Amino acid sequence: MRVRNLHLRHLPVPPDRAGALIDGLASPDDALWPADRWPAMRLDRPLAVGAAGGHGPVRYTVAAYTPGHGVRFRFRAPRGFDGFHEFTAGPADGGGAVLRHLLAIRAHGPALLTWPLVFRPLHDALLEDCLDRAEHALTGTVRAPARWSPYVRLLRAAAVRGRRRRDEALGTGPVRP
Template sequence: MGGSMIWNIHQRELPVPAKQVGALLDTVAEPGNPLWPSQNWPALVLDRPLQVGADGGHGDIRYSCTAYEPGRAVEFTFAPSMPFTGAHTLEIIDRGESGCVVRHLLVAEADGPPSWLLWTCAIRWLHDAVVEELLDGVATAAGQPPARPTSWSPWVRVLRLGFGRTTDPIPVG
């Protein structure tokens, strides 16, 4: 039985040149980079510098880099061991004089009803929180910190307790 499709998009418009934000994108897998919210989530770790073929992930989420255009886009495809088939992409869209858009797109298929239920009830909520914090990091590193930083919903707080992450540095929105 086939699974259900998952489409998940997050984006942030920034009045900053795409080239400047693209240079930040290239650091996303480096230790201590300003984008990945490792103060609140497991670090994004790869087995080599960011490039096609680099394997790794964050926490239990495993993937490999399957496409990379320096300064523009990176795609990570889920490892076969994951309950989803598909990829997520982080890209910088040049808007010329008005700046750029930073977009995170996840397109995947749940490998059956249990995987769909896991996505719907838990992973989606955690994923959304991580990505929004990542976009806050991009904006801040680009000199445009969000007026209202991301906050966790009560459900994200409950899920983090269930997954053994009890630190609570993000205020309730």
């Protein structure tokens, strides 16, 4: 199954300001990734080709990076996700900038079920939260904030319960939702 999933936000700022948000991904000053609500994006070194990391159960390597414009991550996990996801910033028709996130994969094996049932709803909610953060960072406001669906809230609650059980079994600390 081929999957192409696109999220974008038009922003009333020059494209280089939107591109600067991409440049800050996985850094201590990351103003794009919503680590306050989702598993943080972490990389084994600063954003550059070859940096490896991920967020939650998703693992990837930086396959391409053009400062001020975009970054492409090649998936390594979960199983069945063959492809990439990327953030790009560029000029919008009529002025301003457009910040885009594209996920393009060939889903196979377990991903034939996990993508539509689990990962897509969570991915869509996470990306809309990213774009809300971008809009707020660049304009000071969010015109139409994203809202999580009841299904996304259910999936997140189930994930938190699962992490709590795992942490209790391992004797590690509390889990944040």
